[in-house]
Structures are given as structure tokens and as C-alpha cells.
Amino acid sequence: MSTQSQVHSASWRISLWYVLLVLCLAVFIVRLFYVQVIKHDDYQKAASSIQFKEREIAAERGVIEAYNGEQIVPLVLNERKYTLFADPKFITKPDELAGKLQALIGGETKDIKEKLVAESRYQILSKKLDKDTKKKIDDLNEKGIGTREEAYRTYPQGSLAAQVLGFVNDEGTGSYGIEQYLDSQLRGKPGLLKAITDAAGVPLVANKDNVVVDAVQGQRVRLTLDVGLQQKTEEILKQGLENAKSKSGSITIVDPNTGEVKAMADYPTYNPAEYYKVKQEEQSVFSNSNVGAPLEVGSIMKPLTIAAALDQGVINENFSYFDSGTLQIDNATIKNVAANYGQTPLKNIILLSLNTGATTVLKQMGGGTINQQAREKWFEYLTKRYHFGEQTGIEQGYEQAGSVASPTDGFGLDIQYANMSFGQGINITTLQMAAAFSSVVNGGTYYKPHLLQEVLADDYIKRDSGERILSEQSSRVITDIMQEAVDKTNVTAARKGFKVGGKTGTAQIANPSGGYYEDKINGTYAGYIGGDKPQYVVIVRVNEPGIPGFAGSRAAAPIFSSISNMILDGFEVTPKSQ
Helix, strand or coil, X not given: CCHHHHHHHHHHHHHHHHHHHHHHHHHHHHHHHHHHHHCHHHHHHHHHHHHEEEEEECCCCCCEEEEECCEEEEEEEEEEEEEEEECHHHCCCHHHHHHHHHXXXXXXXXXXXXXXXXXXXXXXXXXXXXXXXXXXXXXXXXXXXXXXXXXXXXXXXXXXXXXXXXXXXXXXXXXXXXXXXXXXXXXXXXXXXXXXXXXXXXXXXCCCCCEEECCECCCCEEEEEEHHHHHHHHHHHHHHHHHCCCCEEEEEEECCCXXXXXXXXXXXXXXXXXXXXXXXHHHHXXXXXXXXXXXXXXXXXXXXXXXXXXXXXXXXXXXXXXXXXXXXXXXXXXXXXXXXXEEEECCHHHHCCCHHHHHHHHHHCCCCXXXXXXXXXXXXXXXXXXXXXXXXXXXXXXXXXXXXXXXCCCCCHHHHHHHHHCXXXXXXXXXXXXXXXXXXXXXXXXXXXXXXXXXXXXXXXXXXXXXXXXXXXXXXXXXXXXXXXXXXXXXXXXXXXXEEEEEEEEEEEECCCCCEEEEEEEEEEXXXXXXXXXXXXXXXXXXXXXXXXXXXXXXXXXXXXXXHHHHHHHCCCCCCCC
């Protein structure tokens, strides 16, 4: 090749490299422009997402408390405990670590190991660890495990009022009782931390872009329960059910002049701090049966039937009727326990618990027969005055409304309404009965039952001023008759200088297949305790007692007597002035 050709070839190669160099520089410049100018905001956000951390600050749940006499005592508090978690990515010796952890937290080593080698980056190994255990875990100085502080509910009074209180589940949500009903007030508002961090994720304290919103603690709640009365009531209920050979029952105690619930006991019960230990098939124990388990209450309905008739003016305290022991309604026969009483005064309907008497009183609402007028009048008192068939609004999760049959729709309405006059064929809760019974004995005013005394730092509670549903005269007649009933039939509850009255109930249990079981009954008792005016109303329920005889008088009445004597001996009850 000639010298001239060689020079030309070298020049061409230099030009080519120059062009390539220029193109490369151009690409870099364009890319730099694209990154720094066009995509500036996107990359800035991406960088911020790495350095900018957002964390929720948990709010501490509100305390629940009540009075014990004049002293305020806590029922539910918060306790700081620790959750142990693992990130399997950083764990190099799972067998060895599983053994070390098992010695500290218990459980099975193989179960711990399974979590240490799992694919998920976040594995919870244990919860509710105390401070000493946390320190021992920290002292292991093992990579891939850590602890997180959390607040858990603790119950200083143990299982006291468990169904009333409810519990907080693993997701931090209130379940059952007060915890469920007032979950939004008790849970508070979580705070927020938005912070620029260093490479290790530690917030740069002085950074002006940091945002901190403090958590707002849940509201403190004070209940109407009397802690001492609640304790004694639970003890008496348990012993009374054992004596009656019954597996379950409940007691509701209210102030009839305000609607305040003073005690609400359920048996069997559980420890809300260990709710997770209750077997699935036994979890009905979580529910407060006083508000969540309607039943046919039996003859404790009779005072309400008579009060309604007195209030309408269709009978008076001198009313009497001829009782042959049976009464024919349509194709059904209503019977008494013992027959042929002859001419019978009003008070004997309660003293002798006469089903025929309650039905006869209902007939007076229809002008002497059970007809649509009688049914509609009784339905009005049951639903509009006594408020059966609707929730009371008590501060409890899972309250049930019960049911009252329509006076116009259906079959066999006359016999069904006759049955309802003595507490069969109608489903109501013991709390509903406590509220209605209170209106019958307190002079005729219905107060909505409630458990909240106050929510501190909150003024949303409005006290119920009461609703007049019966005349004072009707109330006085019924109250006097029930006092005589205690004096003559439940003498262990009678007390000189005080007024104690009540009525037993023995109710058949409905068979889902139709009719009633022949061998299954519930016992109930509705009573009041006071001086010139009732100060306590007590409703007792005993489910399927195993002792012979009438469940109301044999199983429920002795429990009421124990409750009555306990209140008169240990709590302030104003004696009669005369």
C-alpha cells in the first residue's frame, strides 16, 4: 500500500473514533439531562422513599374502672409486654437458635425452627413476654430476631364481670361486652412519625422535614357497677347453681330509680386475660347472657300483666273472679298447678301463681274475652311501655332484642296471647325484664338500663330522665302484693323494717321441633329490696335445674333470698320510715 493510502486510512480511523467519542459523549449528556432534569422529581421521590420512613405510633387503650363503695378501682388496665419476631433472611444457624429460644419462651423447638427457616421475612415467635425474658433474648445477641414493645389488657380483678367487660383480641379490636360496644372510644387515635432517616433507618432528629403527631390515649371509662356487690353476686350465683344442680345461670341487679346496673353476673365464666385458652366449642361463655340470651321467663310476667290491666282501669285492687282451675281458650286448656280455688281475689294470682288468673286479667282488656282488642292492648304495653322486642341500648356487644308475637298476624293468636300473660310464648332478656319490672315497682317510670357512669373527658352521655308508663296507684298495688308474697312464700328473704317483694317463675323450654319439652324447665325470680321505696331490683335465672319441684321456688328463689340478705346486711338500704 502506498504511503498516501496509509495516511488516508489512518485519518479515516481517527475520524471514526472521533465520531464515536462524540456520540458517546452525546449519549451521556442526554442521559444526564434526562436524569437530572426530566426525571428529577421521580428520582427525588425514590430517594425520599428510601430515606423517608413513616411509622404509626400506637395509642394506649382507655382504662375501665368502677366504684367499690366510695373508692374507685380499676377493672381493666394496660400492661407493657413484648412480642418476639424473626427475619429468617439473617438467621444462619436455625437449629441452634431454635434451641436457645425454646429454653426462654417454651413451646416446641421444631415449631420455632419452622418459623426461623420460613420464606416470609416477618415471623412472630411469641407474644406477651415479660421484661426479664426480653432481656435474656437481647443478651443472646443473635442476628435476625428482635422484640417489639406492645400494650396488652390486664385485669386486676381477675375474672370479675368478665362478660360485662369483654376482651381485646390479637388484632387490637374490642370483642364482647364494654370492650366491643365502646371500642372506638377506648382505642384512642394512633399517632404518626414521618422522618428522614440515615442509611440504617434511624431518624435524623434535627431534620426540619420530620413530622410527629402524638397518639391520643383512649378514653377512661367508669361503670355503674358496684365492685363489692358484683363480687358477692358472682359468689352467690355460683353456689346457688351448685345447690340447684344447674350448669348455668345469671343475675341482673339494677337501681330501679335510675336504670343503673349495679351487678351483672354470669356463670360459667372465664378469665378475659386468657380468653385465647377457651376452647372453640365453649366460647358461648364470652357472651353476656343477661343481654344476649332471651328466654320465656314464666310467671314473673304476671305482675306486669296485672299492672297493665290496673293502669287501663279494667280492673282495680278489689277485683276478683271465679277460678275453677282450668280455662278453655280456643282448642287449648290453660291449667293451674292446683285446681278449684273458687272465688279468687286479685292478690292470689301472684300468691298462688295462677295461670288462669293472669289469662282472666288479659280477658278484661278485651271487655271480658281474649279478642283483637285485648291482644292489641297487651301488645302495646309489652312493646311500647315495657319495651320488649327491642334492644335496651345497654353498652354491651351482641345485645338481643327478643321477640313479641304480632297481635294480628299468625295463627292461634288468642292462646298465644293467653300464654304471654304468664310469660310463655314470648322471648325477652333478663335485662329487659329488670327494666320493665323496675317500672312496675318504682311508681311507674321506665328508665333505660345503662352501665356507663361516665366517660372521662367526654360529655356525650345524656342521663335518661325516665318515661312514665304506669300510674303510681298501679305500681303501689303490685308492690304490696309482692311483698305479701315474700312474707308468705319466701320467708327467708323477708326482713323486718324493710320492704322485700318478689315473684317466682317456672318456665317450660320450647322444643325447636314444636311444643315444649316435658322434662326441661328454667327457673326465674323477679324481686325488689328497699324501704319506703325499692332501691334494688334483682332478676335471677337458673337454667335447667337438676333438683325436683318448681324451678322458680326451688332453684331461683333461694338465690334471691341470699342476694337480698347480702344487700341488706352489707350495703346501704334505707329502712321504712314507719
